[in-house]
Amino acid sequence: MNRILLSICLLLAVFASVVPSFADTATANGVLAEERVVNLPNDQGKWYISVVGTANDAAYLRVLGWFDATPSLKRLKDQVHFCPVTTGGPIYQERYACNVKGLPTVRVQKPDGVVVYEAAGKNLPMTAEGLYGAIAGAVNNAQGVRPILPWRRDMERRCPGPCPNPNPQPTPQPQPDPEPQPLDDGGAPNLEPQPQVDGWPLWGLALLVNGGFLVGLAAGYGRKLYAKLHPVA
Amino acid sequence: MKRILFALALLASVTGCEVTENTGNRAVQKERPTVNIPLALRQSNWRGSRGEGSCVHATMISLFRWQGRVNTANHWRRTYGNGEWPDDMAAKFDREGIRYAYVTNGDVRFLEWSCRTRRGCGITVMGGAHMVALVHLDDKWAAILDNNNVSKFAWVPRETLIAEWKASYGWAVAPVYTPVAPLPQ
Numbered sequence: 001m002n003r004i005l006l007s008i009c010l011l012l013a014v015f016a017s018v019v020p021s022f023a024d025t026a027t028a029n030g031v032l033a034e035e036r037v038v039n040l041p042n043d044q045g046k047w048y049i050s051v052v053g054t055a056n057d058a059a060y061l062r063v064l065g066w067f068d069a070t071p072s073l074k075r076l077k078d079q080v081h082f083c084p085v086t087t088g089g090p091i092y093q094e095r096y097a098c099n100v101k102g103l104p105t106v107r108v109q110k111p112d113g114v115v116v117y118e119a120a121g122k123n124l125p126m127t128a129e130g131l132y133g134a135i136a137g138a139v140n141n142a143q144g145v146r147p148i149l150p151w152r153r154d155m156e157r158r159c160p161g162p163c164p165n166p167n168p169q170p171t172p173q174p175q176p177d178p179e180p181q182p183l184d185d186g187g188a189p190n191l192e193p194q195p196q197v198d199g200w201p202l203w204g205l206a207l208l209v210n211g212g213f214l215v216g217l218a219a220g221y222g223r224k225l226y227a228k229l230h231p232v233a
Numbered sequence: 234m235k236r237i238l239f240a241l242a243l244l245a246s247v248t249g250c251e252v253t254e255n256t257g258n259r260a261v262q263k264e265r266p267t268v269n270i271p272l273a274l275r276q277s278n279w280r281g282s283r284g285e286g287s288c289v290h291a292t293m294i295s296l297f298r299w300q301g302r303v304n305t306a307n308h309w310r311r312t313y314g315n316g317e318w319p320d321d322m323a324a325k326f327d328r329e330g331i332r333y334a335y336v337t338n339g340d341v342r343f344l345e346w347s348c349r350t351r352r353g354c355g356i357t358v359m360g361g362a363h364m365v366a367l368v369h370l371d372d373k374w375a376a377i378l379d380n381n382n383v384s385k386f387a388w389v390p391r392e393t394l395i396a397e398w399k400a401s402y403g404w405a406v407a408p409v410y411t412p413v414a415p416l417p418q
Contacts, residue, residue, distance in 0.1 A: 040334055041409065044349045048414035081411045083301065090273030091413055099417050113264065113415035177304035180332055180410050 045111055045187035047139075048081045052096050053104030055086040059124075060104040066128035072192070073132050078182055079189040080108075108135055110188075116142040136191040143188055264416050266369030266376040266386055268353035274298040275383035276306070281314030288364045289317040291380035292355035293408065295366055300352060300410035305331070317364075319404050332409045339403025341395055344370050347407045351415070354407035356394075361402040367394075 051067070053060025064084055067077045085092050087103065096105075102121030109115050117138035125131040276294035281287045290313050297306035313325065319337050326333045336343045347354035348370040355364045356377075368386060369376035375394035376386045389397075398405070 040343075040346050041350065042346070044351070050414045081414065083411060083414045089303070090271050094271035094273070095413065095416060107414070107417065109414055109417065111415070113418040115417045118417075177302050183332075183409065 041183040042185045043081075043183070045185075046079070046081050047111065047116070047189055048083060048107075048109040049077065049135075050083045050085055050096070050107045050109070051104065052085045052092065052100055052107070053087065055088060057104065060086075063104050063106060063124065063131070066131060070128035070132065073128055076132065076135065076189055076191065079186050082181060084178075106131065106135075108138065110142070139189055139191055267348050267351050268296075268299060268366070268368035268412070269416075270295055270299045270353075270366070270368065270378060272383070275378060276310065276380060277383050278380040279314065281316075283315045285315040286363075287314040287316075288380050289322060289355060289406075290314055292364050292366045292378075293406070295378065295380070295383075296353050296355065296408050297410075300408055300412055302408065302410055305329075319406070322406060333406060334409055335404065335406035337402065337404045339399040343405050343407075344395070344398070347405070351412040352407050352409065353412075354405045356398050357401040357404045358397050359401060361404070364404075367405070370394075 049067075051060070051064050053063070067073045067082065085096055087097075100107075100120060101118075102123075104124065105118065105120040106124060107115060108117040117135050119125070119131075119134065125134050274295060276291040276298070278286050278288050278291045290309060294306045294309050297303075297309065308329075317325075319335060323333075323335065325331075334343070344354065344356065344367055348367065353366055353368050356367045357364050358377075363381075365380065366378040367375065368378050369388075370391060373391055374388055375391050376388050377394070378386055
């Protein structure tokens with residue numbers, strides 16, 4: 001009896017799973033048969049990065065090249081609307097000339113135009129990694145991911161020691177119509193957290209304290225032992 | 234009758250209005266229209282080799298420029314002209330490797346998508362005899378850029394524009410690249 005009931009239940013379960021999937025297929029087929037269906041990118045939530053400069057300026061070309069040559073910046077570029085702008089064009093004249101503080105400029109904006117990060121001229125970080133770090137800090141801060149750590153503030157103005165890439169290779173001239181950016185529904189850029197400055201980890205500190213305590217204890221006990229073995233005459 | 238109404242609405246339109254919106258506790262100067270194509274990027278209509286107007290091509294060229302495809306726009310201006318049909322235009326886009334999307338069924342969601350993503354699109358008006366660029370669409374208003382007079386944006390009520398478009402074959406077409414960044418806030 002139990003076996004019969006179990007069989008009936010299994011059959012019902014099979015029918016229950018088959019019927020809706022058939023209905024879905026029929027609906028989808030109907031839509032697909034009506035016209036070609038394309039997926040339009042719902043990318044209105046994407047942020048914008050503008051790189052503004054003079055077409056033949058070495059600094060502008062260097063910064064522009066970073067977004068193709070440096071993996072972190074390349075990844076970031078693919079997540080946003082990336083807008084290279086040169087000073088000769090009408091886009092610059094009508095939308096940038098009156099509001100940039102210097103050239104070249106890197107500006108990161110939310111979809112509604114709010115500027116999250118902007119650096120121009122000498123305030124631009126001198127390495128690609130520095131620029132990525134500055135943008136990541138500003139973006140994460142704007143998203144409320146975490147506050148900018150004190151050691152990160154004004155990082156771009158401090159270049160400790162020799163820079164890792166003091167003589168960057170000349171980058172190729174930017175093509176007027178570069179490869180189009182990938183289409184997706186991406187929103188705010190997802191930036192990897194910045195590497196922390198190497199400090200004493202907690203376990204290291206505990207080891208040091210405990211080690212010091214043991215050394216002190218051993219030294220004290222050793223002195224007592226020495227005094228016991230060598231009594232003062 | 235609809236054409237007359239549309240013409241009246243165009244005549245009554247305003248140009249390039251700026252609206253101040255209060256978001257939270259700070260005033261934000263919202264950019265309108267959302268596809269705010271600078272004057273220098275707007276392509277005027279021209280007569281093609283067969284003596285026909287080139288409104289579809291002019292509209293696409295303005296949108297190419299807005300989406301950073303300056304070279305493509307220049308190539309298009311040199312290469313193409315005259316009147317167009319949806320299928321022929323799609324074939325040209327395919328041949329040139331253009332990334333685009335279009336509808337011919339009057340689906341308003343396409344217009345909303347194109348303005349929401351700040352790309353804009355070309356839409357048919359005047360019973361399908363003309364194409365203009367749709368540069369703004371919100372709950373109440375729409376703005377178009379007419380290639381026969383690129384000096385100003387024309388604002389019309391949303392429903393008026395949609396009715397005109399649907400009565401004009403409902404063809405809308407958009408290049409799909411990267412729009413210019415918004416003005417800084």
